[in-house]
Amino acid sequence: MSATRLLVLGVVRMSGRAHGYRVGRELMDWGASEWANVKWGSIYHALRKLTAEGRLREVTAEGDDVVERVSYEITEDGEAELHRLLRTALSHAGDDHGLLCAGITLMTSLPRAEVIDLLRSRIAELERSGAEALKTARLSTEEWDKPEHVRPLFRLWELYVGAAVEWTRGLIRELEEGRYTMADDSPRAFGQPPAESPRG
Structure with missing residues (x-):
């Protein structure tokens, strides 16, 4: 996409x-x-x-x-x-x-609760993906069916997922605390169409 x-x-x-x-x-x-x-x-x-x-x-x-x-x-x-x-x-x-x-960038054009729900869905998907990477990275040498030098890439993905989850949780906290003007707060929230008729 x-x-x-x-x-x-x-x-x-x-x-x-x-x-x-x-x-x-x-x-x-x-x-x-x-x-x-x-x-x-x-x-x-x-x-x-x-x-x-x-x-x-x-x-x-x-x-x-x-x-x-x-x-x-x-x-x-x-x-x-x-x-x-x-x-x-x-x-x-x-x-x-x-x-x-x-x-x-455009999240403020949606209602606050919806954005929070979408970000929670992101966390669930990240955690699922991270668990799979962790499981693969911890395979024993006998179970590992990939070149040995690829193993660090799975550990990198595990670290990336952890940081992404932490960042997303932080954004959710900010939204829950009322930060940012969202679509259901004001018709002038960033990303909303103009209140008056459009001009070129």
Whole structure:
């Protein structure tokens, strides 16, 4: 699953209406090129693909930076896809860090309790994965059916999982303490659509 797809939908939604350069500039300002490997070409590709799928629609924004450009608005299908991708990203326990980062960036567009539940699901999946890695790493030499030098990779995964669980628990604590403005706290929470009609 693509972090770029999630982020592009998120930026268009929170902008109300945005052309490709505005979407890209926003994501570059967030540093998404570093933590999600977002590139200009992948942004324009995502805009075209999401439009072809009916998740975005093209609109002409007159007077946008003097030159008329094609801008994009999110559709109902796009809203549904955004929320599906966001829920997957927040409960995701794999090694796609860009996807997790995209989910955390846009998590405030969901209700607090839902985000906490999704993060708890992430912990459960991480703990299951960590237990499997630990079990494999502790196999006796006779049981080990892989090259011996691969054993440290399972120990590395075990350490990664422990750190990921600890970090996720910390984020849950912050949310439970009321930190961050979430969708059910305010319609102006980060990631929410604009209160007024969109401008290009």
